[in-house]
Amino acid sequence: MSHLTFIVPVRHPDNSPDWSLQCQFLQATARSIAAQADPGWRGIVVANEGSDLPELPEGFSVEWVTFKPNPAYSIAAHGKEVARDAFRLDKGRRVLAGMLAARDSGHFMIVDDDDFVSNTLSGFVKANTDAPGWFIDTGYGWTEDTDYCVRMQGYSGVCGSSLIIRGDLYDLPARFEDASEDYIKEWLGSHVRIKHILRAAGHPLVPLPFDGGVYRVGHRNSHSNSGSLWQYFFLNPKYLVRPGRLWRNIKGLRKLSDDLKREFFGGAPSAPAMGVHETLS
Template sequence: MKTFVTFIIPVRHQDNSKNWGLLKANLTQTIASIAAQTNKNWRAVIVANEGADLPDVPDGFEIVRVNFPPNTMHEQQGNDKEAYYDAFRIDKGRRVLKGMLHARETAFYMIVDDDDFVSNGLVEFVSQNITANGWKINEGYIWGDGGNLLFIHHDFANFCGTSLIIRSDLYHLPDSFESATDEYIKTMLGSHVRIGQILAEKGSPLASLPFRGAVYRIGHAGAHSKSPKFINLYFLNKYLILRPHKLLRNLFNLRFVDGAFKKKYFGAI
């Protein structure tokens, strides 16, 4: 029997990290989240450069080492915006491709950023819907790193990279890494926004996951997206202060981090 879900975790080159100790600590928490799946028919592949110091991993995890150079456009400063995004998509996408080629025998793939969290019920849900095309996580949580508050985001799949579960054959993986084109890597593997539309146009649309499937960690020093602090993003900014109805709507989307939430998403860390 095929593995139901393989989680692919691409890790940036160590030279592109300003604080590797923080990255490693966050990755440790992401690992704990994945490992808490209630259905154990899963595997996870961490793709990282040779020499990168990684945390110890539990059963179910494998590490694939690569020799890709650092992304010279990792920071946007001084770089053309589209060139910056393309460089990011190529760097992330080829790491994802290495991981997927390492684990072809799976029903579904889910790409997980190395600082995010997933629901412990994902694999069980997939096991009950094994013939589906896959799902977008349209509703998920935003979590301010280390805080006690959560925000329900209703357009999560367009906001966070940890938001797609896709049937493996729909990726049409190449026979080898070398035969993959840059365009394939950028659009199918390096961009979480583009692939949903591509699949829909080909007649294989993704459904909406019927529960909040992931947590996007924001506001920490190592975040590549330069995400702002949680409170500033959703409450303490001029745009919202001048629009009380939007501020009130955001208040309705607040939740607290409690024990049940930690067990479901954090692996009870």
């Protein structure tokens, strides 16, 4: 039994604009997770049978699934609401498959396959095994076209890789087939809705007391189609009309230091999938 299991759902290859780049990102995410200072963790990548995955670090396993491609993946083609609902179902069922393969885990963290996490998470969870869980309130935003990042407040409001939740609170079904679509979408496919569900049930998540992750923005494989670091944090129209928020982003601008690279990127800042001059996805 691990006290913290990281679940990394990987979309169907047909839903990826650039599968080769997706694999580079997945490898970098897995490297970040595997750098945990405390060894009591495991990682599960959930991917379609036949997917050409990169080599994964020790501590990871793959849960193979046979789900068909998401038919409403494109926001441009199907509209925001339809695409987001379909996304929640597709992501949620992959997460469920991974969790059922590790249902005895103390806590779970769902990590998107292009984000990064602090290497202190496993040790922190081990020291707080009875806690319902946490949400990452502060972290960083980053794109590969720059060696700068922005320290973010309200991190969990935008990044899906932001919740750590005690396993029993998910009330996992005995079998995959026993889970309803509503359960899959609201509990596992949405990082926003489950916070409200748990609060209403008397198990509120609390802020993680340190910077917990790095949110990769501005790449062409992103479902949210976020802009680059500069577009997202400084040229975004919603910030231009909110000078206080824009100023907060400016104050949050940081050089991507070696310490940050060691904590969040697995101690390999020069790796190809993380190099600042690599092609964006």
